[in-house]
Amino acid sequence: MNTVADLAELAPFALLQVDARRQVVGANPEAQTLLGHSERVMLRKPLSEIVFHDSPLFNLIDRCLSLDGDVTAHAVTVTGPGVSRAMTLDIRLRPSGEGGAVIAFTNSVDQEIVDNPANVAAFGRILGHEVKNPLAGISGAAQLLQRKARDDQTAMLGIIQSETKRIERLISRLSAFELFSSPRMAPFNIHALLDDVIAAEEVAQAGQVEIIRLYDPSLPEIEGDQDHLHEVFQNIVRNASEAALSGDTSAIIRISTAFETGFAIAGANGRLGRAIRVTIEDNGAGIPPEKRDKMFDLFTSTKAGGRGLGLNIVNEIVSAHHGRLKVDSKAGQTRFSVYLPFTRKPEK
Numbered sequence: 001m002n003t004v005a006d007l008a009e010l011a012p013f014a015l016l017q018v019d020a021r022r023q024v025v026g027a028n029p030e031a032q033t034l035l036g037h038s039e040r041v042m043l044r045k046p047l048s049e050i051v052f053h054d055s056p057l058f059n060l061i062d063r064c065l066s067l068d069g070d071v072t073a074h075a076v077t078v079t080g081p082g083v084s085r086a087m088t089l090d091i092r093l094r095p096s097g098e099g100g101a102v103i104a105f106t107n108s109v110d111q112e113i114v115d116n117p118a119n120v121a122a123f124g125r126i127l128g129h130e131v132k133n134p135l136a137g138i139s140g141a142a143q144l145l146q147r148k149a150r151d152d153q154t155a156m157l158g159i160i161q162s163e164t165k166r167i168e169r170l171i172s173r174l175s176a177f178e179l180f181s182s183p184r185m186a187p188f189n190i191h192a193l194l195d196d197v198i199a200a201e202e203v204a205q206a207g208q209v210e211i212i213r214l215y216d217p218s219l220p221e222i223e224g225d226q227d228h229l230h231e232v233f234q235n236i237v238r239n240a241s242e243a244a245l246s247g248d249t250s251a252i253i254r255i256s257t258a259f260e261t262g263f264a265i266a267g268a269n270g271r272l273g274r275a276i277r278v279t280i281e282d283n284g285a286g287i288p289p290e291k292r293d294k295m296f297d298l299f300t301s302t303k304a305g306g307r308g309l310g311l312n313i314v315n316e317i318v319s320a321h322h323g324r325l326k327v328d329s330k331a332g333q334t335r336f337s338v339y340l341p342f343t344r345k346p347e348k
Contacts (some may be wrong), residue, residue, distance in 0.1 A: 013092075013104040020099025022061065034105060036082025051080045057091065057103070063181065064101050069319025070177045070312075078105070113297040131182050138164050159200050166227060169232070181320045183225030190222055190276060190340075191215050194255060197233045201241055205251075209241045214256035223275055224344055228317045229340075235314050236280050243284025243334060254281045263324075263339060275323070275339040287329040314332045 015032040017026035024042040032038055037048055042050055051057055056076050069182040071093045074167055079086045092104040142160040198211050237253065244251035256279045263275035287295065295311055318325050324339040 013106045016103045016105070017096055018047050018061070018100055018103070022058075024050060025100070026102075033079055033104065034083075034087070051078060052084070055079065060093055061101050061103070065095060067181075067319045068095055069324065070094050070315055071319070072312075072316055073181075096330055098279070127329055131175060140313060155199070156203055159203055162196065163200060164228060181316055183228050183320050184318070185223050185225060187221040188226045190219060190278065193226060193230055194233060194257070194278070197230065197237055198255065200234070201237050203240075205241050205245070209251040209253060211237075212252065212253055212254045216256075216258050219257055219259065219276060222340060223322055224340060225317075229321070232314045232317050232338060233278065233280070236338070237313065239311075240280050240282035240284070240334070240336070244282040245284075247284045247332070249283060252283050255279070256281075260339060263341060274342045276342050277337055277339050279335055279337045280334065281334055281335045284334060286331045286334055287327070291319060292327060292329065303338065 013029035015026075015028045016024065016031045016035070017076075019025050023046055025034070025043050025044070027039045035042070037050060047058070055272050056073070057078060057080055060071055060073050070168070073091050075088050077086055077152055078089050078091075089105045089107060091106075093100050096102050119259070138160065142157045142164070146154060146157045146161075194213075194215075198213070202211060203217075237255070239255045241251065244253055256277075258277050258279075260275040260277045263273050315325060318340075320336060322341050326335075326337040326339070328335045328337075
């Protein structure tokens with residue numbers, strides 16, 4: 001069970017814990033200062049007496065518990081009887097067990113921007129314009145080169161075009177402040193997605209990594225947000241490549257797919273179902289046990305110089321798909337398994 005004490009690594013964030021009845025059961029000193037009440041005053045009081053009930057925070061708590069996973073939201077307005085002025089905060093929530101949650105508050109990165117809705121819209125337009133225009137130039141250049149390209153160059157130019165289009169879509173969604181916790185579900189072929197990820201990674205690593213496909217050809221299409229899940233597998237495969245390349249042997253990655261039964265579906269009251277499992281295995285040095293427990297936390301990285309964003313995004317996207325992540329690691333072998341619930345009938 002996660003508690004305020006368990007999440008001390010997030011300090012200096014303000015941490016607040018609520019139980020299944022949304023009553024406050026814990027608060028660190030930063031949360032007490034932020035909300036204008038001591039922990040003694042807040043204990044066992046409904047959160048609605050501390051934070052006004054129309055705050056988006058309550059919807060975020062419901063989403064966190066229904067997904068049974070971390071939820072992150074940016075620029076959320078928080079007000080309450082003890083709060084001197086409305087605050088715009090970044091919020092991260094994590095289930096604490098038995099229907100409760102731990103809430104981490106931190107100042108929004110761009111307070112001046114989010115204080116004014118007009119500035120928010122302007123920021124979105126600037127982001128879209130400044131990033132998408134260069135991408136359009138890159139895609140156009142690749143298209144022109146493709147007309148005169150040799151056969152061995154065509155595939156790489158195709159990767160450039162498909163990746164720039166995918167980034168354009170993501171930028172459009174992010175500039176509209178669409179979160180990874182809000183996937184657009186549609187049917188797609190998991191193997192085609194993985195092939196795209198593999199093709200881009202093979203080019204990025206210039207043939208230094210051998211990637212072996214071990215696909216179950218009987219798998220049908222699944223429901224999910226293809227762009228978001230592309231981010232998941234791209235992050236995991238890139239980490240696997242870097243780990244494998246840092247080892248003493250030839251870098252090898254194995255990517256396998258399979259059906260899984262008896263899968264516990266998040267937010268389904270213990271109901272079991274089927275899932276599709278994607279496992280990405282590398283032959284790198286492995287992940288130290290002391291880093292394994294916190295590897296999905298925001299701003300925590302297992303790599304020197306890492307920013308700790310990639311695996312946090314992976315965790316958020318998989319949780320939004322009601323999926324699960326499993327990591328097994330030892331010296332010479334690390335396996336990341338992504339389980340995505342399967343609700344459609346298999347094709348005969």
